[in-house]
């Protein structure tokens with residue numbers, strides 16, 4: 492693995508294989524969990540859907556399944572599709588099947604959306620839930636805005652550069668006030684989704700963006716490198732935690748178009 496960073500708050504972790512990436516991701520999450528439980532007594536983590544969940548699978552295995560303090564975890568979603576929890580498109584279902592059902596997380600600590608109301612109502616309810624947990628200090632609050640400050644937000648990135656359900660060119664990218672918002676016209680199905688907004692993502696203590704595969708290499712380059720004024724406005728590029736840390740977890744196939752890839756490889 493090569494770890495390199497242009498500054499201490501943004502690092503690129505480039506891996507030879509998915510196996511290596513999964514192990515590094517599990518180590519990273521376990522370390523953040525331990526530090527947060529030590530400091531605050533709890534660990535608030537927001538998940539995404541897609542490939543990142545499968546890549547978290549190592550957490551269900553030894554030693555993590557025994558050493559992580561699962562009872563202190565509070566789970567949220569950075570985005571969710573407004574479908575039934577049993578639906579194959581549900582981000583909740585993906586996490587439940589691949590992680591939550593395999594480790595001793597307390598069911599009342601799992602904060603999924605209400606899937607029996609409209610996208611707008613689900614976003615409003617989710618905001619309310621998060622607000623209550625901010626009041627009870629389960630979720631911290633940012634000291635630079637009134638946003639919640641999650642201990643870790645885990646994101647994937649689509650080949651169009653979307654993160655959570657923030658898609659290129661969509662008006663939700665402009666949202667400055669809401670913590671959670673909704674869309675009904677997602678370019679990637681299903682169309683109805685709720686999503687954390689950029690102010691919430693950028694208020695987290697830690698944000699990890701996990702991307703694998705050659706089909707995303709060009710987008711990774713556009714999201715990370717200094718590509719000048721003609722660079723398309725990719726949502727992934729707008730992930731810039733104000734006071735927190737950003738880690739990109741890449742496999743070598745997703746990373747190979749990065750400027751200085753050879754240098755990163757040797758780091």
Ligand SMILES: O=C1O[C@H](COP(=O)(O)O)[C@@H](O)[C@H](O)[C@H]1O
Pocket residue numbers: 539540541542543570571572582646647648649650653654655656679
């Ligand atoms: O639709 C979504 O896609 C992104 C990226 O998924 P991936 O399978 O290409 O990694 C995901 O991060 C997001 O949560 C999901 O709703």
